[in-house]
Amino acid sequence: MAADAVHPVPPLPGPSHRLGEDGSQIDSLRCESCGRCFSNRDSLVHHRKVHAGVTTCALCGKVLNKVAYLRVHLQLVHRLDEQRIRAMVPTRRRYTYRGT
Numbered sequence: 001m002a003a004d005a006v007h008p009v010p011p012l013p014g015p016s017h018r019l020g021e022d023g024s025q026i027d028s029l030r031c032e033s034c035g036r037c038f039s040n041r042d043s044l045v046h047h048r049k050v051h052a053g054v055t056t057c058a059l060c061g062k063v064l065n066k067v068a069y070l071r072v073h074l075q076l077v078h079r080l081d082e083q084r085i086r087a088m089v090p091t092r093r094r095y096t097y098r099g100t
């Protein structure tokens, strides 16, 4: 009785095919970090923040898609008040419309 020989399984070649190059327009709207494509420029600009770590929750490490989602996440999941959220989430918007 011979013991079962363990055959080393060669690593399967992953899908290495590139994206179709028939649409050259998409190329400018592709994230250079993860290769994801976007239909409009605004989405790509928002998406880049994900790689910048801006949308990563400092408390649980969850990565949100947008800064706005992170704010909501901090509010709903971690129950932070607006002051804390503002301190954690960098925002470039000015709060100038508050005076009534």
Ligand SMILES: [Zn+2]
Binding pocket: 031, 032, 033, 034, 035, 036, 047, 048, 051
């Ligand atoms: Zn990306």
Ligand SMILES: [Zn+2]
Binding pocket: 057, 058, 059, 060, 061, 062, 073, 074, 077, 078
């Ligand atoms: Zn979190």
